[in-house]
Amino acid sequence: MNKKLDSYLSRHEKLRPVVSGGLTAARVSVMPLLCLALMAILCAAAGTQLFRGGDAGNVGAFFKNICYYALLSFAVSINLHTGRMSFDCGAIMVLSTTVGFMVGVGNDNVFLTLLVAAAVGCLLSAISGALYILLRLPSMIVSLGTTLIFEAIAYLLVRAFAYNGDIETIYLRRALTPKLLGFSASVSAMLIMALTATFFMIVVFHYTKFGYDYRALQGGQKIAVNTGVREVGNAIGCYLISGVLLGLAGVVNFTFATAVQPSINFGTVPLMFECFCPLFFGGFLTRYINKQAGILIGVVSYSFIQSGLGQIRNALNWNNFVIPLINATILVLFMIYQTNEATIRARVRGWFRRRREGEASA
Secondary structure (H helix, E strand, O other): OOHHHHHHHHHHOOOOOOOOOHHHHHHHHHHHHHHHHHHHHHHHHOOOOOOOOOOHHHHHHHHHHHHHHHHHHHHHHHHHOOOOOOOOHHHHHHHHHHHHHHHHHHHOOHHHHHHHHHHHHHHHHHHHHHHHHHHOOOHHHHHHHHHHHHHHHHHHHHHHHOEOOEOOHHHHHHHOOHHHHHHHOOHHHHHHHHHHHHHHHHHHHHOOHHHHHHHHHHHOHHHHHHOOOOHHHHHHHHHHHHHHHHHHHHHHHOOOOOOOOOOOOOOOHHHHHOOHHHHHHHHHHOOOOOHHHHHHHHHHHHHHHHHHHHHHHHHHOOOOOHHHHHHHHHHHHHHHHHHOHHHHHHHHHHHHHHHHHHHHHO
16 A cells, blocks of 8 residues: 555554453443443333333344444445535435335345345445536535435335325335344344444455545545545445445334335435434544444444333323434534533543642641
């Protein structure tokens, strides 16, 4: 590799191991353990439990959350971390899942449904990436257009495939077969998918030439291109990988609601923002750990929060809008802390120092 690029890249992002040393492991484990303890206390205060004894559905939903948020977080982070804000992630999920379910209806084959959804997601994401490269417009503008197109296609497909115009019935009665529901409820299947995706991301983005070029472009496109990095090829590769992950995430996600509810007029955009908390949690942990492993740990922490809030909502009969409000508040507070971390730490240390000096003088 070019020495100039090696030097620049090493300053931009170091290749951290997955976990390096007992101290690093202890620091990384603080976040999920803190979320677990906090949710357990809040659930107890609300008169319920985070994981009720014998409640297999609650445990299954927790691991399904881990799988879904891991796949979605990895898919969104690939382009987001290189400055490509793509709003069509949710639309790609909906359309690829719709096609996957349509094919899976007659075959009752989980693997075929996942394969078709991943392939369609890859194709749709490649179309979005090709338009971004050919039109030379900001990815945000291009993705807004593709969002409307993909949403319209998904809506038309579901309307054509439904019983007597009933959009929901078709997916409740036919697409979500017992095999597919059993797959999504399987703790081992969800863990295997999440861990496989994490391993794949670590290998591809940290131990291959593609990942080397990706991180070089992340640090500075002009320098990377001048040293021989193929920006267009790397961007297309990012879109392809993102599309595959979005297709898989869509299949897992829509087994939660037991139906695909196609939306138009940017109704799918909020799906993309569901992974922002795990991404920020993972970004915070990258000071101690590999970025992809950090995202997975952030996903586990966020899944504890979601499971706890779900139990509290059921116990207190909260409105459906309360949890999104709490999630947004958590994200904003975490962003405020990250932005002002040095100042906050300095003030906390100063407060403890003054308290110790006051006790010593007394």
